Amino acid sequence: MAEAEKVEVVIVGAGLAGLACAYHLAAAGLEVLVIERGDFPGSKNVTGGRLYLHPLRRFFPHLWEEAPLERHVTKERLTAMGEGSSVTVELSSERFKEKPYHSHTILRAKFDPWLAERAAEKGAIIVPKSRVDDLLWQEGRVIGIVASEAEIHADVVVAADGALSFMVEKAGLGKGRKPRDYAVGVKEVIELTSGVIEERFGLGDGEGAAQLFFGSLTEGMFGGGFLYTNIDTISLGVVVGINALMEKEPGFELHRLLDSFKERPEVKPLIEGGHPVEYSAHIVPEGGLESMPQVYGHGILVVGDAAGLALNTGLIVRGMDFALASGALAAQTIMEAKKRNDFSPASLSRYEELLKESFVLKGLETFREMPRFLQNPRLFNLYPQALSESLERLMWIGEEPKEKISTTLWREARRAFRLSAVRDLLRVWRI
Amino acid sequence: MSIDAKLALDAFKIDEESHIQIDEMRCKERCQTRYCLYVCPAQVYTLGQEGEILIRYEGCLECGACTIACDTTLAWNYPRGGFGVQYRFG
Numbered sequence: 001m002a003e004a005e006k007v008e009v010v011i012v013g014a015g016l017a018g019l020a021c022a023y024h025l026a027a028a029g030l031e032v033l034v035i036e037r038g039d040f041p042g043s044k045n046v047t048g049g050r051l052y053l054h055p056l057r058r059f060f061p062h063l064w065e066e067a068p069l070e071r072h073v074t075k076e077r078l079t080a081m082g083e084g085s086s087v088t089v090e091l092s093s094e095r096f097k098e099k100p101y102h103s104h105t106i107l108r109a110k111f112d113p114w115l116a117e118r119a120a121e122k123g124a125i126i127v128p129k130s131r132v133d134d135l136l137w138q139e140g141r142v143i144g145i146v147a148s149e150a151e152i153h154a155d156v157v158v159a160a161d162g163a164l165s166f167m168v169e170k171a172g173l174g175k176g177r178k179p180r181d182y183a184v185g186v187k188e189v190i191e192l193t194s195g196v197i198e199e200r201f202g203l204g205d206g207e208g209a210a211q212l213f214f215g216s217l218t219e220g221m222f223g224g225g226f227l228y229t230n231i232d233t234i235s236l237g238v239v240v241g242i243n244a245l246m247e248k249e250p251g252f253e254l255h256r257l258l259d260s261f262k263e264r265p266e267v268k269p270l271i272e273g274g275h276p277v278e279y280s281a282h283i284v285p286e287g288g289l290e291s292m293p294q295v296y297g298h299g300i301l302v303v304g305d306a307a308g309l310a311l312n313t314g315l316i317v318r319g320m321d322f323a324l325a326s327g328a329l330a331a332q333t334i335m336e337a338k339k340r341n342d343f344s345p346a347s348l349s350r351y352e353e354l355l356k357e358s359f360v361l362k363g364l365e366t367f368r369e370m371p372r373f374l375q376n377p378r379l380f381n382l383y384p385q386a387l388s389e390s391l392e393r394l395m396w397i398g399e400e401p402k403e404k405i406s407t408t409l410w411r412e413a414r415r416a417f418r419l420s421a422v423r424d425l426l427r428v429w430r431i
Numbered sequence: 432m433s434i435d436a437k438l439a440l441d442a443f444k445i446d447e448e449s450h451i452q453i454d455e456m457r458c459k460e461r462c463q464t465r466y467c468l469y470v471c472p473a474q475v476y477t478l479g480q481e482g483e484i485l486i487r488y489e490g491c492l493e494c495g496a497c498t499i500a501c502d503t504t505l506a507w508n509y510p511r512g513g514f515g516v517q518y519r520f521g
Contacts, residue, residue: 036507039444043517044493058509108521129513148512166509177499184496186472188437189520233520242470243500251469255434278520279437281492283499426458 002269007031009334010145010154012132012167013106014041016320017304018160019115020327021334022061026122028335033154034116034124035147037131042112045162046187046282048226048235050210052103052321055359059233059328063118064100068110070230071208072101075201076317080265081215082388086266088211097207099426105228105235107189108318124294135170141298142171155343156334157300160327163283165293173302174293175184179243180375181287181308183223186258187237190274194232200270201229214314215384217261220377221248225261226317227270234271236262239284241375255421284319285310289364290372296348301330307326309360313367313431314374329354369431386416412424434474438490439465446514449488451475452506458484466500492516 009025013019014036023033038044050073053064065115074096079088096102116126127147136144136151144153159167163182168174192200201209213225223240238258245254261267285308292308295301303309303326312321333351337343355361390412394405459482467476467484473492479485493515498507509515 037512038515039513039517042521044515045521046518047521109518110520112521131509132511164498182496182499184470184472184494223520235520242496245470245496246464246466246500248469251465253434253469253474254472255437255474276432276437276440278518279440279492280516280518280521281494281496283494283496304515 005150006153007033008036008154008338009033009156009158010152011158011160012145013160013162013306014116014126014128015045015112015120015160015162015304015323016115017306017323018158018325019112019119020324020403021158021160021331022124022126022301023119023122024328024331025334026119026124028331029123030335030338032124033152034119034126035132035145035149036126036128036132038128040128041107041116041126042114045108045112046185046280047106047320048185048187048228048237048317049320050103050105050228052318052428053100054102055321056324057100059187059325064190068114069104069106070104071203071206072096073103073105073210074150075203075209077209077211079211079213079215080384080387081213081217081264081266082385083216084343085388085392086215087388088215088266097204103210105210105230106251107230135167135300140409142300155299155338156348158306158330159300159302159306161306163285163305165302167300168293168302168306171297171300173297173300175291175296178287178291179246180241180284181282181371182240183239183286184245184281185237185239185284186254186260186279186281188262188276189230189253189278190234190236190271191232191277192234192271192274196273197229197234199230203229212315212317213266216242216265216381218257218311218380219252220381221245222375222377222380225267227267233277234274235268236271242283247268284312284376286312286371287362289368290371292364296345296351298348300343301333301348301351303327303330309364311323311363311370312368312374313370314379322363325358325360326355329358329360341395367431369427373427373431376424382416385415386412391415438473441492441517442517443489444514444517445489445508448509449486449487450510450515451486451491453484453486454504455483458503462503467497467505470496470500472496
């Protein structure tokens with residue numbers, strides 16, 4: 001066999017976590033190879049989605065001015081959907097309009113290639129169209145990878161291969177993939193002019209809206225809908241728990257859920273006249289802290305979605321900021337390990353420490369109970385239905401004289417809230 | 432909008448070899464649940480006339496939901512480098 005190529009670091013996957021890691025390592029002068037199976041970085045990646053920037057500024061202070069971000073979000077909406085009625089809460093705040101902006105919508109097939117260029121400028125080598133098939137081992141430690149039948153040796157391999165990480169599996173770091181720890185999302189990108197988007201959502205120049213939906217749109221299944229305004233497109237999609245889809249009787253095809261979502265009166269006028277230009281799907285880690293793999297091994301680190309670094313709190317969905325930060329922290333770990341020339345688990349465990357000290361694992365720790373809380377089907381059928389029906393009854397004027405507000409509220413509360421609701425409320429207190 | 436119309440919006444580079452394998456006998460005999468029919472967002476899996484699972488790997492969006500749901504026979508890998516779906520928006 002020909003002598004294998006050797007670099008200092010091989011990164012599997014040119015997504016946000018992998019590229020963030022490559023960017024910092026290359027900037028520090030390390031020899032970095034990023035291997036990507038798609039035609040170009042971002043070509044296999046999907047987001048809802050929106051990126052929160054404030055947590056990232058200290059990791060990437062100068063990166064955002066030129067970045068291909070879509071709109072900065074100034075309007076947040078949350079819609080609870082019942083059958084035939086819904087309640088929407090809208091938050092507009094001047095604070096969202098202040099620079100530097102709080103969050104931006106993005107499209108991955110535009111953002112990731114740009115980040116890859118930044119990493120390449122620093123000296124990282126990015127190899128597209130190449131799938132990593134295996135890890136190379138020697139005496140219980142990872143010493144490289146196999147891609148397109150070529151062996152590449154490295155001091156450290158970084159598994160940045162996404163939510164369905166085969167590298168985590170091959171390294172034996174995972175806990176096994178359980179359906180309840182993942183959701184699957186589908187999205188349509190719908191083209192509209194920038195002017196129509198701003199008029200329709202009541203937005204100023206460059207401003208954006210983000211809207212999350214839960215309730216009857218998922219037919220009682222764990223999940224919800226999302227809408228994000230981009231510059232001249234809208235990202236519209238539905239995410240549902242894989243175990244919820246498996247348990248649904250009779251079986252329900254996910255893409256049909258998106259079609260009926262598009263027909264809802266809360267959504268239809270927002271996308272009216274728009275042309276779908278892409279249909280995409282991706283899985284999302286939903287298991288939180290408890291289902292995370294071990295994030296380091298001998299000669300290997302795990303970053304981003306591959307490490308299960310995603311958080312859904314119902315109000316906020318994030319993962320891309322975690323991915324970018326974890327890539328930066330992995331880079332820091334590798335630089336320190338390089339100085340010691342020690343890539344053992346003891347040395348690389350520094351990465352877990354850094355994650356714990358950062359907003360990434362602190363955030364996941366705070367919401368440790370969230371994944372179990374969200375498995376409660378009442379959140380997706382009973383409560384949104386009861387909320388919109390109760391408000392409807394309060395507002396409704398019929399032939400009969402209107403009863404006291406307290407009488408209506410009391411009756412509605414008794415209909416929806418049984419003993420189980422008291423338990424659910426107590427659980428809200430814990431999160 | 433049919434699933435075929437949705438998939439027609441996307442750019443695919445189709446490999447000659449499928450990245451999805453099943454053991455047809457085992458699949459037919461052991462699996463009662465047929466989760467793949469419902470969790471796949473691209474309807475890669477459909478039911479044949481004799482109860483067998485038919486696979487249209489060409490339209491796979493590579494999410495992997497099927498391999499998380501199936502506990503019987505599915506052997507699923509990413510398509511080879513440079514093949515499969517290529518998102519332009521993502």
